[in-house]
Amino acid sequence: MNELMAYYRCAIMEVETKFNVLNEEFSLEYDRNPIETIKTRLKSTESIIKKLVRRNFPLTVDSIEANLNDIAGVRVVCSFLEDIYLLADCLLQQDDVKLIQVKDYIKNPKPNGYRSLHLIIEIPIFLKDERKDMRVEVQLRTIAMDFWASLDHKLSYKKDIPEEEAKLLRQELLECAQISADLDVRMGEIKNRIVNKENT
Ligand code: 0O2
Numbered sequence: 488m489n490e491l492m493a494y495y496r497c498a499i500m501e502v503e504t505k506f507n508v509l510n511e512e513f514s515l516e517y518d519r520n521p522i523e524t525i526k527t528r529l530k531s532t533e534s535i536i537k538k539l540v541r542r543n544f545p546l547t548v549d550s551i552e553a554n555l556n557d558i559a560g561v562r563v564v565c566s567f568l569e570d571i572y573l574l575a576d577c578l579l580q581q582d583d584v585k586l587i588q589v590k591d592y593i594k595n596p597k598p599n600g601y602r603s604l605h606l607i608i609e610i611p612i613f614l615k616d617e618r619k620d621m622r623v624e625v626q627l628r629t630i631a632m633d634f635w636a637s638l639d640h641k642l643s644y645k646k647d648i649p650e651e652e653a654k655l656l657r658q659e660l661l662e663c664a665q666i667s668a669d670l671d672v673r674m675g676e677i678k679n680r681i682v683n684k685e686n687t
Contacts, residue, residue, distance in 0.1 A: 488548050492529060495559040497612040498621035499527045502561045505584075509577050521570035523630055526562040530555075556587065556607045557624040564633045567675045568593070571604050571627040578608070578625070585609040587622065593632075599657065600664025601636060603628040631667040635660070 503525055510522040530538075535555065539546055544554045551558065565571050571593070579586050590605040604627040609620045628636065639660055642653070 488532075488551075491548055491552060492558075494612060494614075494619055494621055495529055495623075498610055498623050499529065499559045499561060501610050501612060502559075502608070502623050502625065503527055505578060505581065506561070506563055506574065509574060521565050521567070521574060522563055523566055524564045526564070528560045528562075530558045530560065556622045559621065559623040560626065561623060562626045562628070562633075565627065565629055567678055568629055568671045569675055571629065575604060575606060575625075575627055579606070583611055585620070596664065596668075599639065600661040601639065602632045602664065602668065603636065629671050631671050635664055635667050638663075 506522060506525055510520050514520050535551060535558065536546065538555060539550060542554070544550050563571075563574060565574065578584055585608060586606065587609055588605075588607040593602045593604055596602045606625040606627070607622060608625060609622050611618050611620050642648075642656055642660065645653075648656070
């Protein structure tokens, strides 16, 4: 288990570096950074066990590698919507990156209003005398989507809110998701108008 977790940590480092390289290149070429922040996390043993049990998978180390795609997580937060797809394309073009699954919760938001682009990718890590292909879940979202998701996360972990109140809060959050989606579009349009003015 310790070995497997170390491999996932290496995979996280590889993916984080790829995004840092892209950010650096964009900064040189266009004089702006598409990435605001990169957050990484390794799923805790407790969450791994819960997920295996929930999905009726065997509780073994091999089963973790075979059945779970989100042990290694990299979350990339961008200012603008278009940067999400630009970065995703740049990542997926790289010849050591294999796309396993795309979940586009921006084009198809979850019923609660959650939006983000999720990619499950496989990338190699090179050990002393072996190459291992590791799966990593990459979540790309805007600052507004991240802001929304962290509040939603807070609500879903608060178990002591009366159901009636929780229902109202979920409804409010759904409305805020729409407002923040509109804001993302408008901010992108303003940015493009500014860029176009600079270029004329
Ligand atoms: P944490 O703490 O972020 O790790 P799959 O993994 O594909 O078999 P799953 O788990 O439904 O199935 O995957 P999905 O839908 O791609 O979502 C996985 C992750 O996306 C979650 O991880 C969250 O990080 C985020 N996410 C998805 N839906 C929501 C949502 O409605 N609200 C918020 N705030 N985040 C969401 P974990 O493992 O749940 O948590």
